[in-house]
Amino acid sequence: MITLSSDFRSPYPAAMKGVIASQSDARLVDISHEFPRQNVDAAAFWLSEILPYFPSAVHLVVVDPGVGTDRDEIVVRAGDHALVGPDNGVLLPAVRELAAEWSVFRLAEYGTDEQSWPPSRDSSTFHGRDIFAPMAAHVHEVGVDSLESVDALEPTDDYEPLELPEPTLREDRATGKILAVDGFGNAITNIPGHVLDGRYDKHVEINDSVARVRRTYDDADPGRRIVTVGSHGNVELAVNRGRGDQSFSVNTGSSVTIKY
Amino acid sequence: MITLSSDFRSPYPAAMKGVIASQSDARLVDISHEFPRQNVDAAAFWLSEILPYFPSAVHLVVVDPGVGTDRDEIVVRAGDHALVGPDNGVLLPAVRELAAEWSVFRLAEYGTDEQSWPPSRDSSTFHGRDIFAPMAAHVHEVGVDSLESVDALEPTDDYEPLELPEPTLREDRATGKILAVDGFGNAITNIPGHVLDGRYDKHVEINDSVARVRRTYDDADPGRRIVTVGSHGNVELAVNRGRGDQSFSVNTGSSVTIKY
Amino acid sequence: MITLSSDFRSPYPAAMKGVIASQSDARLVDISHEFPRQNVDAAAFWLSEILPYFPSAVHLVVVDPGVGTDRDEIVVRAGDHALVGPDNGVLLPAVRELAAEWSVFRLAEYGTDEQSWPPSRDSSTFHGRDIFAPMAAHVHEVGVDSLESVDALEPTDDYEPLELPEPTLREDRATGKILAVDGFGNAITNIPGHVLDGRYDKHVEINDSVARVRRTYDDADPGRRIVTVGSHGNVELAVNRGRGDQSFSVNTGSSVTIKY
Numbered sequence: 218m219i220t221l222s223s224d225f226r227s228p229y230p231a232a233m234k235g236v237i238a239s240q241s242d243a244r245l246v247d248i249s250h251e252f253p254r255q256n257v258d259a260a261a262f263w264l265s266e267i268l269p270y271f272p273s274a275v276h277l278v279v280v281d282p283g284v285g286t287d288r289d290e291i292v293v294r295a296g297d298h299a300l301v302g303p304d305n306g307v308l309l310p311a312v313r314e315l316a317a318e319w320s321v322f323r324l325a326e327y328g329t330d331e332q333s334w335p336p337s338r339d340s341s342t343f344h345g346r347d348i349f350a351p352m353a354a355h356v357h358e359v360g361v362d363s364l365e366s367v368d369a370l371e372p373t374d375d376y377e378p379l380e381l382p383e384p385t386l387r388e389d390r391a392t393g394k395i396l397a398v399d400g401f402g403n404a405i406t407n408i409p410g411h412v413l414d415g416r417y418d419k420h421v422e423i424n425d426s427v428a429r430v431r432r433t434y435d436d437a438d439p440g441r442r443i444v445t446v447g448s449h450g451n452v453e454l455a456v457n458r459g460r461g462d463q464s465f466s467v468n469t470g471s472s473v474t475i476k477y
Numbered sequence: 478m479i480t481l482s483s484d485f486r487s488p489y490p491a492a493m494k495g496v497i498a499s500q501s502d503a504r505l506v507d508i509s510h511e512f513p514r515q516n517v518d519a520a521a522f523w524l525s526e527i528l529p530y531f532p533s534a535v536h537l538v539v540v541d542p543g544v545g546t547d548r549d550e551i552v553v554r555a556g557d558h559a560l561v562g563p564d565n566g567v568l569l570p571a572v573r574e575l576a577a578e579w580s581v582f583r584l585a586e587y588g589t590d591e592q593s594w595p596p597s598r599d600s601s602t603f604h605g606r607d608i609f610a611p612m613a614a615h616v617h618e619v620g621v622d623s624l625e626s627v628d629a630l631e632p633t634d635d636y637e638p639l640e641l642p643e644p645t646l647r648e649d650r651a652t653g654k655i656l657a658v659d660g661f662g663n664a665i666t667n668i669p670g671h672v673l674d675g676r677y678d679k680h681v682e683i684n685d686s687v688a689r690v691r692r693t694y695d696d697a698d699p700g701r702r703i704v705t706v707g708s709h710g711n712v713e714l715a716v717n718r719g720r721g722d723q724s725f726s727v728n729t730g731s732s733v734t735i736k737y
Numbered sequence: 738m739i740t741l742s743s744d745f746r747s748p749y750p751a752a753m754k755g756v757i758a759s760q761s762d763a764r765l766v767d768i769s770h771e772f773p774r775q776n777v778d779a780a781a782f783w784l785s786e787i788l789p790y791f792p793s794a795v796h797l798v799v800v801d802p803g804v805g806t807d808r809d810e811i812v813v814r815a816g817d818h819a820l821v822g823p824d825n826g827v828l829l830p831a832v833r834e835l836a837a838e839w840s841v842f843r844l845a846e847y848g849t850d851e852q853s854w855p856p857s858r859d860s861s862t863f864h865g866r867d868i869f870a871p872m873a874a875h876v877h878e879v880g881v882d883s884l885e886s887v888d889a890l891e892p893t894d895d896y897e898p899l900e901l902p903e904p905t906l907r908e909d910r911a912t913g914k915i916l917a918v919d920g921f922g923n924a925i926t927n928i929p930g931h932v933l934d935g936r937y938d939k940h941v942e943i944n945d946s947v948a949r950v951r952r953t954y955d956d957a958d959p960g961r962r963i964v965t966v967g968s969h970g971n972v973e974l975a976v977n978r979g980r981g982d983q984s985f986s987v988n989t990g991s992s993v994t995i996k997y
Binding site: 225226227228229231232234235236238239245254255282283284285286342343346347 | 738770967968
Binding site: 478480506507508509510511512523526527528529530531532659660661692693694695696705706707708718 | 745746747748749751752754755756758759765774775802803804805806862863866867
């Protein structure tokens with residue numbers, strides 16, 4: 218199985234699928250191609266939430282604001298998963314969820330006798346199609362346990378780390394950031410849900426406004442703002458049958474302070 | 478084959494696919510994850526239109542405004558299809574299209590010796606991933622004929638019915654509702670297409686405006702409002718190369734009166 | 738493998754998939770269902786860019802402003818690919834990329850003894866589901882080499898050509914059109930990238946504005962307009978981390994003049 222993630226929108230992901238299908242019969246599953254544009258943090262968050270639910274697979278990830286610059290391309294082995302993408306940190310939070318230890322390989326300069334992979338580096342703008350998709354298909358065919366045997370891959374310890382931003386927790390408040398906004402408009406913070414323990418059905422201050430802590434969306438009347446814990450375990454700003462991001466005036470990257 | 482339907486938007490459906498792929502090699506086909514949010518009637522309409530075109534399959538449906546409340550989870554056997562979703566009526570119109578008779582099972586409270594399914598009920602907000610997806614995979618693996626053998630399922634006659642709203646047909650007018658708006662902006666009513674028989678190329682009154690009855694979109698000039706019969710057999714309000722919903726000022730749930 | 742392309746948006750493509758899955762176990766891959774509505778040129782451009790990356794497949798294409806009129810339905814054999822769609826030219830640019838020679842077949846009127854395909858022509862508005870999807874599944878099952886054996890198909894030389902608009906190249910300027918706008922807002926012209934050779938990092942005039950020629954998006958500061966060569970080899974109007982279509986005030990079909 219090969220999963221595909223990008224910020225490309227339709228129809229570019231189809232070209233990657235064609236390239237992969239030309240090299241491999243692997244089952245293809247889309248994670249998303251609607252990730253916020255060139256936002257490495259948001260993609261990293263979603264991948265860390267979703268990839269752990271998958272069985273052994275190769276995960277192709279192309280959220281790549283540095284395409285065309287000299288950033289490396291990497292493959293990470295994490296347990297029986299392999300992740301393929303740019304060396305900008307986008308893979309790391311998911312890697313840490315998938316396995317306690319991992320190995321990183323970078324795509325090396327390769328001689329003219331390297332025929333199979335990647336077929337070309339000509340396109341300076343669509344590495345998803347021209348480099349990463351053939352890499353993912355090749356890794357799938359070779360197998361995650363045999364990455365050492367691939368001529369064009371060399372082990373490295375020099376890769377971009379990425380830590381999602383950490384919240385600050387004090388007795389009377391928690392301060393953090395919006396990691397992502399989902400399709401319902403729920404704004405997902407980096408603040409762990411346990412800060413709401415003992416506060417259900419009470420009011421808290423969110424930045425300059427007030428909202429009630431609720432266990433589920435449906436505990437509030439339609440249109441009312443709530444603070445709740447999402448399926449990811451983090452504090453989430455939401456509106457029952459409405460959009461939390463708009464109501465709380467936040468977006469991916471916004472600062473959030475919760476005062477109890 | 479397992480089909481997936483929800484109002485989740487990207488990227489949540491991918492987590493359901495990961496859960497299913499961990500339990501089953503079933504082929505996965507998306508129906509839609511763009512159904513109007515928490516709108517049971519609209520999802521029920523689309524499913525009743527689309528699922529009958531599928532061969533034998535398990536259909537996972539998560540449009541679930543009551544997530545986190547005590548509504549039941551059900552599995553419905555309809556011919557050689559099984560439908561898995563919340564007990565809020567969303568499955569029923571499709572069930573009636575798929576088979577003349579059906580059986581309903583509810584997910585029972587289950588002992589600690591029930592290991593396999595569902596793995597947890599911990600998340601109060603993402604039952605699609607944590608309850609319904611494992612249910613659908615399990616039903617697929619067990620087979621639709623063997624639902625009685627599943628410990629956690631118990632037959633029930635106590636489930637939420639759902640009848641899509643019925644139109645009122647009189648000699649000089651038909652009164653109904655907009656069931657759904659498609660991606661072209663065509664507004665699909667619950668009024669059967671036969672009311673337009675004998676009226677093609679004539680004008681009718683739609684609420685407070687006038688439009689011509691046409692057999693196909695292309696019979697009208699671009700930008701002109703038309704009344705036609707859609708592929709579902711119902712009256713549809715449309716604009717050739719434009720959006721009918723905007724031009725007729727209607728949306729899902731709006732009332733519609735056609736005067737001849 | 739059967740690929741699917743349309744301008745339908747969700748959920749209509751699912752009905753086509755159900756129809757195909759009822760007739761064939763072919764793997765299904767979506768190219769896009771978000772093509773600009775009823776815009777034959779834009780769909781033709783994208784298909785000519787993307788389909789060549791696919792291995793042997795049947796390509797179902799439904800961008801069909803003439804649905805319900807008497808335009809023909811055709812199947813084109815191009816190498817080991819087959820393309821199925823309306824006879825409005827949308828298939829031709831991709832066909833020319835896929836093979837040097839091709840054969841065209843039209844769906845003939847067929848007797849009552851033709852049982853298998855297509856099952857009905859009843860729907861006047863959803864030929865994608867009722868005619869093209871069964872055609873594509875049938876072509877897949879019969880095999881692209883055996884189209885001559887299908888009773889309902891007859892060879893024809895009378896079909897709609899489609900040439901994408903050609904640019905005019907002079908010494909001091911190039912004049913062309915916007916063929917498509919991608920999901921990033923990059924506006925893709927029909928002007929070949931070689932006109933920018935020797936002009937990198939210099940300014941050019943685009944219609945009434947000025948922008949710098951860049952090799953990659955990231956060579957410019959965020960928010961700055963650039964002129965570059967896209968992965969398709971054509972000149973593209975873009976904004977680093979912004980939308981080129983809005984900044985240059987162009988859309989699909991707009992005229993573009995580049996003065997050096």
